[in-house]
Amino acid sequence: MFCYQCEQTQFDNGIAACTGTRGACGKDAPTSDLQDVLIHVCKGIAQYAVKARALGATDIEADRFLLFAVFSTLTNVNFDAAKFVTWIGDAVRIRTKMKIAYEAAARAAGQEPELLAGPATFSPGADQAAILAQAKEAGVKYNVETLGEDAIGLRALLLYAVKGVAAYGHHASVLGEERDAVFAGIERALDKLASNEADLGVLLEEALEIGRVNFAAMEALDKGNTTTFGTPTPTPVRINPIKGKAILVSGHDLKDLLAILKATEGKGINVYTHGEMLPAHGYPNLKAFKHLAGNYGGAWQDQQFEFADFPGPVVLTSNCLIKPQKKYSERLWTLGPVGWPGIKHLDGDDFSPIVEQALQLPGFENDGDDKTILTGFGRDAVLGVADKVIDAVKSGAIKHFFLVGGCDGAKSGRNYFTDFADNAPANTVILTLGCGKYRFNKHDFGTIGGLPRLLDIGQCNDAYSALIIATKLAEAFGCGVNDLPLSLIVSWFEQKAAAILCTLLALGVRHIKLGPSLPAFLTPALVGVLVEKFGISGIGEDAKADIAQCMTRAA
Template structure:
């Protein structure tokens, strides 16, 4: 196996077993799935040319790609099912084209791939195929192909969530499929791949906008909300991940059942949505994201629903109470469809729940673009009066590797006349810090999930418009932590928008070669984080 798609990859690429726990067989199946999806993409694009709308295949491709993101799907049987469905969709489209006398002839062997009969056959084929990039190409082109592939993975994750909420755009599906047909080819030069990478950022901006529309249409615009970090006596369910629609289904299924619902990790911002916070049994937030996750999950006295990635593989000691939805699948865990949550509810009723109340403080959420721009006049006045000197966007992913304390230290050391916008699970390094307020505006503003990066972009754009300048001219610094492929997609969006001087950490991606990094430094002034003191001195002077 070879896998270098996450920040915690070992020595430039995991080759024996993933740091995340992914084994070689799972890695081989994921590689083969991407190869098969490349073949399906040829046919989906050809179908469009022939006037056929491959809607089912479009959605399926995004879901299947989502299953290959870090920590989403380690279930060999489920990956086998995805591979077989990929070939089935491809054959169905081929038959439609043949019926129209438009039989395509593709030279790429991926377009003619035939799935092996057994799981072992698939694993062996996956080992032969390897990662979907052209290993014959120069290192810099390989690097750009990997950046594109991982960016597309992030796009597919966001597009999957958006589609569940009824928000789709054919331009997204077309680009994803075009990217798949290109990745792995040994044609085109460096400029072509650079343009494809930036195009991925452009498409991701559209995708995040659709997801934002889906979330706000279904659940309302987030409003500032105080969330308890404690718990109260009673039966309990913990919902982790990102999928707000799954959370709503849980709230609906448990209404009137005397079961309290708690969020974990990236679900914290859900408490700010009016259509979710209206449920009286939607109680509070439990735990963080990475730092103590295994212990938190083990100690939680109720079942846990994992809706998306960014979580470590569950331990055997508590697997019997963990359920999954959507593309998330691990061996030994029960997978649920959210229109039937009977097993989850029954498990909650059978478990002990919390035996007593416990207060552990509160945090504020709900500072998405509507809330922040609602006090924009006050913010702008504060900047003009010198009360607010600088804005920091400290966002992105959390992880288990050492070095992420940098982000906590940086936030703690920011001066009292600065404001910190944060989003993503990286904020769990500092989300409960007491940083005070400036003229009634909290210094620490939780914009939301990593999925809400669109909101942060809109805030920056609105401030730039108010000051009649570009975003790069604002007293705004972006310090981003990355872990997996959605973070790659968001970074590409920022580069597409021309945002400069981004500090990225805790380490730079292993799949970026020195020459490609040099291009990013030259054109975008992107730079690695150093120390909190050094970076603050460089930013603030």
């Protein structure tokens, strides 16, 4: 295996990548290699899909398959090698279907179909062993001797951003919000990766283009969430349990949470959110269920002891899954693209097996205290008090805004984000999103101008909401986003973060501080390009010094 797609990348034998028998995430080498092969065949689907689309021929099965298949290869989503063998077979079938569709569309247009090469003609072996023997050809570092390390690094950034877009696109698709621009953008990027493109300028523009596509994917997901669940409003969320039977829902998929709430209504079972599901409590159509009892635990990397202590079933709706422990493996269920060998996977809409297990398990014996935290500060909630915010800035009561958020993780260095939030001056406002907020969202930051100083905007995909807030404030002040007293302090972990980073760069947002470490796939030369063109930098060693630097730049 060779994998360096996430922030927890190991240094194996002096190489900044997971290269041994098992990656830092728990993914074994065969699964990693099979994921590479699946992506390779998906590139072949895209080669035909791009040409067919140019002739007016599209296929929704292929579009949706690409979302699901690419999503399944994200960090901490699916660890089941057998599933990937099956999906590789599905990908070959769909690639053949797209080849036939392209050739028919070409002939209908009076053209002779092109003979494509590369992933378009790659023939996977008949079984897992045979496929694994071909994995080197599908690896991210393949042909590095010809393309060069810098081109390989930019190609990796593009690929990992595509994975993030596919995840957001899939989340939106299950809510009925699909965008042709998202399907076309993913196909375009995969088609480009199927070629031997090595021009750094071309690859950088492709990365920015996939960032624009990601903005469309996040807009679709935002619409899907608000149309289905209502517009988020500021809501206190209980963080300690209530006596009684219980189910814990983790991941990101709010539709699955809604289905579980409906399946448990009136059955005496309390439903708790975990990780990135916390923002669910701000949506009117979800918090209307009285048995949505609160949020249990924190970010994904603490799940092994949090799930072990939870006295009911635990449901993983999307990333982030880590190796299940014996203490709770019999209570763990996966949905959608998520999977681990030997863990029960639920297909379809029948949640009765989970409900039955919850009724059999003891649940919580006693009530905890009623301490709460706030969530639900989406763009409508913040912009609804924009006049107060603007007046506070003009009067000098608010000196600066810090967006401190993104992914959390176990790797050292993330206490920086806690220090940053805790040391932000009292005349500043902290916006946060993603599971990185668990580093500090239980701290008391007080209020400013009648508003909480800490505003939880939502999940990582709610970066869309944060961008809309910034854009509207810039319009109100008659300036650009980069002229606002606003600094972005971003913690990254996996490929959704890569997609959001490309979106921010595509929209011209400058001076982003990224940490706790820069991606291993960015060579020194590529880091230099990002610094020169976008002012991006890594976080410093001293949060207080970085705060002072941000406020000095704004002044």
